[in-house]
Structures are given as C-alpha cells and as structure tokens.
Amino acid sequence: MSTTPANSIDGIAVWNGHEALGTSTLSWAGDAILAVEPSTADSAALAEYSIIPGLVDTHVHISGYAGTRTVDWSSWPIVTPAEEKTLHIAANARKAASMGITTLRDLAGDENQMAVARVFDEGILPGPRLLVSGQVGMTAGHGDLFVPPHYPVRDRLADSPDECRKLVRHWARAGATGIKIYLSGGVLSIGDKVGWRNQTLEEIRTTIDEAHALGLPVAAHTHSAEGVEIALAEGVDSIEHGTGVSSKHWAELVEKNIPVAPTLMINNFIADGTVSFSEEAQQKAKQVVAERDAGFVGAGAAGVRFVLGTDANGKFVVFGDQYEEIRMMAETFEWTAERALVAATSDAADVVGMAAKVGTLAEGFGADFIVIKGRPWENIDDMRVENIVAVVSRGVVVSGELPS
Template sequence: MSEQTTLRNVRLWDGTEDRGPVDLTFAPEGQDGVVVAIAPAADPSATEELAVIPGLIDTHVHLVGDAAGGSAGFLTWPLVTRPEERVLHGLAHAQRALAAGVTTVRDLSADDIQFSLRRGLDAGVVTGPRVLAHGMVSMTGGHGDLFTPAAVAARPPVADGPDACRALVRHWARAGADGIKIATSGGVLSVGDKAAWRNHTPEEIAAIVDEAHALAMPVAAHAHTAAGIDVALDHGVDSIEHATLLEEPQARRIVDAGLTVAPTLLINDRIAAGIGANAEQAEKAAELVERRDALLRAAADLGVDFVLGTDANGFHVRFGEQMDEVRAMARTFGWSAQRALEAATSRAARAIRRDDLGRIAEGGPADLLVVRGRPWERIEDLRPSAIVAVVARGRTAHGALGER
C-alpha cells in the first residue's frame, strides 16, 4: 500500500473512548481511505502534544446558498443565480466545512446540483467532505414549496396525492438521492408558513415513506411541533429534524423507536434574534425557542439521541460553525464533553446509516482530525483554531502534518 502516513505518539479518542497514546497509520486507499494500523505508542514516555479524533458529521445542512456574501437575500439568491454557479457555491461551502473539521455532511433539500457535487467529490475530481443528499417531497403550499414566492413560475417539484408522492420519490431515486426529506409541520423561514400547519395527508406521508423504504432510502422528517413529531413517528420515519417543541410522550416514542434527533439550536436562536430574518420569521422562531430548551433538556434526560445537525445554509449558520453548535448542545443538554463529541461523531454516523464513519478503527475509513487539546475532556477545546490537520478519505485536506 502506497502513501502511508504514520502519526506517532498521538492521543487517540476513537469516537467512543480514549485510547491513550498511539501510533496511527492511514493511507488514501480506495474511495474511503483506510486506517491501516493503530498500535500503542512506541515511545509512550514522550509528551503527547497532539490528539486525534474522528472527523465531525453534520447530519443536516443546505449546501447551496450564497458563499460570496453578496447583496442578494437568503430567499432571493437562488432565484437570480444559475444552477452552474450554484454548484460552485455549494462546493465552497463544503470546503469551508471541511477546513473546520467536518468530514461528512448530509444535505436535506438536494436536487441535481448536490447530486452532481457529490459525484464529483466521490470521484476525487475536487476536494471536499463526503456528501449525502436527500431529495425533498413537499406538497403545494407546503414548507418546501413556500421558500419560492408565489409569483415565481419556475418552482422546485411538489407532489399532491399518494401517487404523485410515490412518483416524486422515484424521481429522486433515479436522480441519485441517498434519501428523502419530508415535512410533517410547517417551518420558520418559509414565507407565510406556520409551524403548526399540517403538511401532507396521512395517506400521502404513508406513500412517501413506503416508497422510500422500498427503494432502500431513509426518510428524514422536518417537524417542529409535538403533533408533527407524532405524525412522523406514526409513519415510521428514520430521523427527526428540529423537534423544537418535543414533549415527553413524543420523547419516549423516539427513544423506543431508536431514532436520532438533530435539534438545530443556533439557527433558530439567530432567527429569533432577527439575524438575517424579517419580522415574520423572527416572530415564528421566537415562539418556538421560548419553550425549546427546557423541553429538549428533559428529552435528553429521557435518553433521546440528539446528534449534530446545524441546518447550516451559509447565511444564518455558516459552514465552519459546526463546533459552535456542538458546544451549544453541551450547554443546553448538560452533557459531558465526551457525550457532546459523540453527538458529532459516532452517534451522528448512525443517523446517516454510516456506522463505519464517526469512529477511528483499523480497517475503517480514514476521516480524522489532528487537534491540540483534549475535546472529549474539555468541550471548550473543540474549536477550528485548535485544528492542526484535517484528513479526509486518507488524504490531508487541510492544514499540515509535518514530519511525523
């Protein structure tokens, strides 16, 4: 095997536990890269200055948005920017996430732009994180549809009625989607929307989930309210996104079902504060976050498996701010540093059905961060400024390893 790199006498946290000082060898073998060997450090008496942790996984992002900081607003930019340009902005966002330690992202409102970007990354044409991409099935006037103003004729696809819902799931499967996104409540940034509004009928949701599962695609459900969460659980979705008003009965159902939840804390805090939001959006977010923290803390105490999901869009939450979200989760849920780091690594990997990611093990994928500090002991150490190098698919994608 060629191009092997060995990190000598580094402290290893492997995604679940502290392994102490090790010599770790990896190589860019195959599509994933590989961890070739992990052995006790040959010279354990030497001071371990650096540590190695798995690359972070953000289970909920939206890659395609303005990465140049232009004057167009969040909702306006997609309407005035050609698809060819949007691919480049999505790549810029992906690379910013990678430089900040995020080696895998899941885009939860994808189309041919994200599918094309993912294929280019997988082929090694460009450098960036792993990308998983879910196509959204929205109804006319639903959360997804309401991101496009009513007067705009060119709209993303929607589906009304069970047969149309099945057809749109099949469309996304043919296009190359890794999964499906639905909404079982309204949203915050969507224009004229209300969080409490129903999205789709039970028959439509049943058709979406059944068709997605028949095609081996997981379903992620956007749901802010307890009622929306109940609808998602009733129909057997695979993850819950936001869960802002999660109450005890729904929390217990989530625990029993073994599902993960991405709480997306920072984005709703910022919208509620009016950052990058109009008065309608800020009011909707404020109504949600007023009760959120106490409800989610109680759910965490009941055992709900919260994982890293930022809803980063480059506007309200920027790519590269994922570690800020992890620290916010630790504060909100009263977690230890290790539990918070698990939410961004090994537990997040389960949410995206890639249990081989989010861990560092012999024979496993070589996605890892070389950092200063001990973030599994002190969550304050989890900052981009502490990153020495980012290794993605067995290659140094950011920073430098030096002569090790």
Template sequence: MRLDGIPLWDGTEFRGPVDLTWEPDRITGIDAAPAGHADLCVLPGLVDTHVHLVGYAGDGEPPDFATWPLTTTRDEQVLHGVAHAQKAMRHGVTTLRDLAGDEAQVALRRVFDAGVLPGPRILVHGVVGMTAGHNDLFVPPAVPSPLRKPVADGPDECRKLVRTWARAGMDGIKLTTSGGVLSMGDKNAWRNYTRDEIRAVIDEAHALGMPVAAHAHSEEGIRVAVEEGVDSIEHGTLLSRDLAETLAARGTPVAPTLLINEAIAEGRVPVTPQAKAKAAELVATRDVLLAQAAALGVRFVLGTDANGHHVQFGDQLAEVVRMTRILGMDAESALRAATSDAADALGMPVGRIKEGLGADLIVLRGRPWENIEDLAAENIVAVVSRGRVVAGRLP
C-alpha cells in the same frame, strides 16, 4: 501515512497515545505507543446530518435568502456549494448530508467521490413536500416553474416524486410534516400532508432502500412522523415527553439545529420579521423540552441546518458546544453525537477511528472529550479527509 504517539479519542472513548497509520482511504493500524504529542490529540472527522450546500458562500453579509436563488444561475450556485463543502471539510466536518438536494448536490457527491475535486463525503436527500407546504414557501408565490421546487399532492403523486428522486440518484428522502421558520407565509403549527400521503412517502422510500428524514417543529408534526415510522427527526423543537420516550426506546436520531433558530429568533442574521417571530416562539419553549428529551435518552446527533446565510459552514464546532449547554450533554456525549452516533444514523463507515474504516481525522490541540471548549477552529492543527491532508500540517 502515520501519526506516532498521539493521544486518540476514537469516536466513543479515549484510548491513550497510539501509533496511527492509514492509506487512502482506510485506517490500517492503531497500536498503543509511548506519548509523543502531549498537547495534541486525534479524533474522527465530524458528521453533520443536516445541511444545505447551495447557498451564498462569498464574503461579507449574504444577499437576501429568498431572492439569491432566483437571481443566480444554477451553474454559479453549484460553485457556491463546492465552496461550502470544502470550507466545512477544512473545519474538520468530513461528512455532510444535504437535506434539500437535487441533481446539483448529487453531482457534487460524485465529483468528490471520484477525486476530481477534494471534498467531504456527501449524502443527498430529495424533498417531498406539498403545494403550500414548508418546502414550497421558500419561493414567492408569483414565481412560476421551473424556478419553483417540485411538489406532490395525494398519495400517488407522493410516490411518483419519491421514485423521481430515486432515479436522480438520491440517497434518501426528506419529508415535511409541519410548517417552518424561514418559509414565507407559513406557520410552524400548520399540518403538512395527511397520514395517507405521509404513509405513502415512507412506504415508497423504504421499498427503494431510501431512509426518510422528517422536518418537524410542532408536536403534531413530530407525532405523525414518529407514528408512521420515519428514520430521523429534523429540528424536533416541540418534542413532548411521551414522544421523547418513544424516540428514545427506538433509538431514532434527532438533529436539534440549535444555533440557527437562536440566530433567527434574536435577529442576529438577516430575516423577515415574520421569521424572527416564528423562531422566537419556538425557542421560548424549546430548551426545557429538548433538555427533558436528552435526559430521557433521546439520541441527539449533530445537525446544523447550515446554509451560508444563517449558519456558516464551520459553525458545526460551535453547535457541538451549544449541545452541551442546551441539552445538558457532557463533553464526551456531545462528541459522540457529532462523530460515531451521527455516522451510525447515516449508515456511513466513518465517525470512528478504527481499522478498516475511512480515514477522516482531526488533529487538535487540547482534550475536547474533557473540555468541549477545546473543539474550536483555532485549535485545529490538521484535517485529513479521505486519507489526505486537506488543512494544516500533520505534526
């Protein structure tokens, strides 16, 4: 397949008009050419490093976030996950990392990879969290196993859960080092895990070749995760100056999940009063800290926390725009954060339009590297995922 004379932004910079050719699933040629589509451009598919595929995907106001997983079968939930992944793909988000997955999301990854169903590239991280920790408090206390998510307490149990997730086919581990917003009866500042437990999780995961993403809102939660050597920070809301300097020096990616915390804090989505209050407390001081971190060179990447209840799949485009407003990034830096930088953070051979890499492309009206507002769903002309047109039509 090919596009002739189309202006190319390749994931790092503008290259001018090119003739672009690919065959599933590999870009085969990029050659300078006379301009043929002055009002259009092509850029790499976006990469969202932080999503939760299993959530309500139907129309209208979503059902209660806490009870929906307890009142639907796992089979039904998986189909909602398929719908979310395909919706993201049609909006140009062609790579997704699920950060609270289990065997269901691994099954989605395998089905999409095998071409059984059209779908984006998926990575899956299993969560290692403690009893009464952030990940354990999404389910009401009276609900017994097996509906509760697995927990691990003590270094040995933590190692065992990492190994269990490795056996299940996970790509990585998510570790909780602070409390959270949507978890019930939780506080953002609560410690999650001792250093010995955190060290055991990271050591075991790295021994098995699995990167570790750390959920951390509080300064102390970020600090222990950074000092013990995690591979990415999720949220990073109360990021202090000294920690920002350390992260910038190491090049550790941070996914700031801006829209979801704003929506919860402002009550624009159905949440409990407690969750709204926790988010409002975080957002009140977040913007100055994250803008400071960006100015210090922290490597921010696209990560939305999309789940279908509070942030929709397809809202990734708005999140990139929001990154320019809150973090002070220019349009081109924000696009890199959503393409090449995000792909590099995940170790995925995408995020750039380059010979030999995967053929994930967005054909768009406008010039989003100059005007980030052009990155909008209504401007999408076509989406190519794994070399095949999955939305719109090629010009």
C-alpha cells in the same frame, strides 16, 4: 503501479469516536486507516494535541452563495443557473471539510448536489463525503415557500399520494441517498405558520412506504407536537428540529431509537436577532425556541438520541459553527463531553448510513480526522475552530498542517 504511501502520526492521544485510546499511532494510506495502535512514543511536541474523527453533520444546506460578495440570500438561488450553483455547492462542501466536517447530509438537495457528490466520490475534485436527500413536500409547504409565492419557477412538489410516490421514485433514480418530508410549517419559509399541517396522513404514509421500499431513509422536519406524533406513528428514520418533542414522547423516542437533529443554534440566532432575516422569521423562531427549550429540558438525561444536525447553510450558520453547536448540545442536554462527541461522530455516521465508513477511527475506516488542541472528550470547551491544528479528509490534509 505505485502503491499509495502510508502516513502516520506517532505518540498522540486518540479518541476513536467511542472512547479514549490513550497515546497512539494512527497510520493511513490514501482514504483508508491502516491501524490505530497503542504507542510508547513520548512526544512532547504532540502532548497538547489529540485526534478525533472528522465530524458528521446530518442536516445541512449547501446550495447557497459561497463567495464573499453581499448577495440577497433568498433571490440568489432563483436567479443563478444550475451550472453555476454546482460550483458553489462544491465550494461550500470544501469549506465545511476544511473545518473538519468531513461528512455532510444535505436535506433538501437535488441533481446539483448529487452531481457534486459523485464528482467527490470519484476523486475528480477533492471534497468531503456528501449525502443528498431529495424533498417531497406540498404546494404551500415549508419546502415550497423559500421561493416567493408569485414566482413561476419552483422546486418539485407533490400534492397527492400518487405524486408523492412518483417524486420519491424520481429522487431514487437521480441518485438520492434519502428523502426529506415536512410535518409542519417552518421558520424561514415565507408566509406560512410553524403550526401548519404539511400534507395529509395518506400522502406522508405513501412517501414513507415508497422511500423504504427503495431503501431510502426518511428525515422528517417538524416544529409541532402533532408532527412529532405523526413521525413516531408512521416510522420516519429521523426527526429534524424536534420542536414539539416533550416528556410524553421521550420513552417512545428512546424505545424506537429515533434520532433527533436539534438545530439549536440557527433558531437561537434568528430568534435573538444575531442573524437578521425578516420580522416574520424572527417571531416564528422566538415561538419555536420557547416551545423547544421547554420540551428539551430533561430529554438528554432521559436518553433521547440527539445527533449533530445544524441546518448550516454558510449564511445564518456557517461551516465551522458546528463546534459551537456541539458545545451547546452538551450544555442543553446536560451531557458529558464524550456523549456530545459521540453525537457528532460515530452516532451521526450511523444516522446517515455511514457507520461502517466514518465517525470511527479504526482499521478499514475512511481517513477522515481532526488534529485538535486539547482533549475535547474530557473538556467540551476544547471543541473550538481556533483549536483546529489540521484536518484530513479522504486521506488528504485539507487545512492546517500535520504536527511532526
């Protein structure tokens, strides 16, 4: 048996997911950090570089078309067989990893994402850490309306408390690591309104009860104040989008430590026409952005726990846009650069249940990190894809070259 050889980078500034450590030596073997120690090496070659943990995006969708051909975004998923989709899922995940997003949580995944996650975890194919939440939503709910209304083949739906309980159990058996619910309509769903109620209180309570009984955190999509209030009252584990969060919710959000994934960029892009989807979606996004922005002013200073969650799907928000989202979060929430990086590394890792494995650079953690030009914890403007020097995912260089 040969042992995995150790690698190290000596004499480089390290930010460990919490604080700056100064000039350090980072050593790792396979997918394990061996040590992060102070270094006296004075490497001129490394002076302009630094190391930060791989990023954690708590809200992505990676089952879309991964190639360069122009395909219809909404019909491709329904005409493509599952066998083929799994390969696109793996390709999208690896694209994200090559951009330094080394942990992803897909918030509307199914058996396809779960298969890819297992293949990555077993090292059969190289790929990032992939967490998969199965959705429990109603007929005519946000999750149902990505498929045109007349189309007969649809994702699983749950229209009574019993059906909700059964669908949670289905996802638990399939290997999901979380559950996604909907507390309002959405932007890209076809034919609904952002303010529509999604499911009855009894259905929502049953889903949360069963998910928690089976150890699955519940992520709640909402674009309405009513949805935020239900999320807080019923004990969800994270709020997605958070439109409708206003100053009256801040104290409770902080007290309960509920994370909010703000998905700033995707709604901005749809609202301002940077990406075109449909007139319906653009009108909804404009409404969402106006309400969201009014409610988010001051929320960062009040201590609301925003974490990186982009809705990246490779089409409207591409893998790598996370860097711009992080800069946008720093600006929107009037955060320091370091606070914004915490939201994209150690705190996001905590939200997806991976705080002991990723998001922090220390002995025993997984070997996921980015070598980047600059000092992004001092200057958030350094968080740019063009500054990526190299990415190490599960101990392997997946893009760029390590500096020597």
